[in-house]
Amino acid sequence: MNNQKPILLIEDDQVDFLALKRCFEELNVQNPLVQAMDGEDAMSYLKDPANEKPFLILLDINMPKLNGLExxxxxxxxxxxxxxxxxxLSTSSNKKDIDECFGFSVAGFFNKEMDYETYKKTIKTIIDYWMLSKNAN
Structure with missing residues (x-):
C-alpha cells in the first residue's frame, strides 16, 4: 500500500479474520492488520491516542454489540x-444493507466469497486499488 499505517479489520468471526490475514500474507501486504471483534472494540481502538489512525477500515456488517451499520x-x-x-466485507447481499452502507459513503461493498481463491482475488483488487489511490489520512 502507499503507506505503512495499519488496516483495521472489524470482524467477529475468527475464521474470516484468519482467511483475510492469510490473503494479506500471500499478497505480501506490509501494513499491520489490526482486528477489532465488534463496533465497540473498534471505537476503543480508534479513540485510543496511543494507536495510529488506520489507513483503511475493513468492516463486517453483522456483529454483536455495535453492528457495522451503527x-x-x-x-x-x-x-x-x-x-x-x-x-x-459481508455475507449479506441484502439490497437494504447495501443501500444503507452507501448512504454512509462507504468506499466499497464486497461479499465474502466462500471459495478462498475467489476471495483472495477480491482482496487483491481492493489492495491494488488502494495502493494507487491518494487518501485524506
Missing part, C-alpha cells in the same frame, strides 16, 4: 474518522 453512523459523522475509507 459503527458507520458513528465513524462517518466524527470529524476525526470520517475521512478513513471504509470497505464493507
Amino acid at each position: 459503527l458507520l453512523n458513528i465513524i462517518k459523522y466524527d470529524r476525526k474518522f470520517k475521512n478513513i475509507p471504509v470497505i464493507i
Whole structure:
C-alpha cells in the first residue's frame, strides 16, 4: 500500500479474520492488520491516542454489540474518522444493507466469497486499488 499505517479489520468471526490475514500474507501486504471483534472494540481502538489512525477500515456488517451499520453512523459523522475509507466485507447481499452502507459513503461493498481463491482475488483488487489511490489520512 502507499503507506505503512495499519488496516483495521472489524470482524467477529475468527475464521474470516484468519482467511483475510492469510490473503494479506500471500499478497505480501506490509501494513499491520489490526482486528477489532465488534463496533465497540473498534471505537476503543480508534479513540485510543496511543494507536495510529488506520489507513483503511475493513468492516463486517453483522456483529454483536455495535453492528457495522451503527459503527458507520458513528465513524462517518466524527470529524476525526470520517475521512478513513471504509470497505464493507459481508455475507449479506441484502439490497437494504447495501443501500444503507452507501448512504454512509462507504468506499466499497464486497461479499465474502466462500471459495478462498475467489476471495483472495477480491482482496487483491481492493489492495491494488488502494495502493494507487491518494487518501485524506
